[in-house]
Amino acid sequence: EPEVTQTPSHQVTQMGQEVILRCVPISNHLYFYWYRQILGQKVEFLVSFYNNEISEKSEIFDDQFSVERPDGSNFTLKIRSTKLEDSAMYFCASRTPPDTQYFGPGTRLTVL
């Protein structure tokens, strides 16, 4: 069964460094998402992406975040200058109608 994959599974970085989290959505899916989950808390929406542009973003998704689909398979989330509070599990998701978002296994980001 097709699944969303994410790399790396765990990323450790120093505060102020840039990180890129990578995702390979399910191949025939058209809509792509990033969510994050701070340890022990609920899952929060960051951004949705369709037709090579952002379709919706949350207040969390400020100028330090960006997304890109550099080729036909990858979908990336870049955090330009990481802060301690960016430490979280980041989930990528994808969907195609009808309307179920399938999530990847997550990347745990630790900012020191």
Next chain:
Amino acid sequence: AQKVTQAQTEISVVEKEDVTLDCVYETRDTTYYLFWYKQPPSGELVFLIRRNSFDEQNEISGRYSWNFQKSTSSFNFTITASQVVDSAVYFCALRSMWSDKLIFGTGTRLQVFP
């Protein structure tokens, strides 16, 4: 505003007991979608079910069943004859027809003891 409330933070049961996880949602939209996801200790989010607002038919899948009641804005999830492998955090989520984001509840941690 849209909101999902899972009032039960943690539930502990003994294997073979039935357990119901509550989910109450708020939305002004007439068309919306409701979801349940499971997050086992390994951390991934596993899709369990999607329900459209215009389909109030309850659903059963093996030991899992879902009770959708628009009158009380609830979408409850019951596990019959629970097993240790059911131990996980369960999230209820809502999506409006006019938005692309899932709004999650805070989750219910289910612990099933042998």
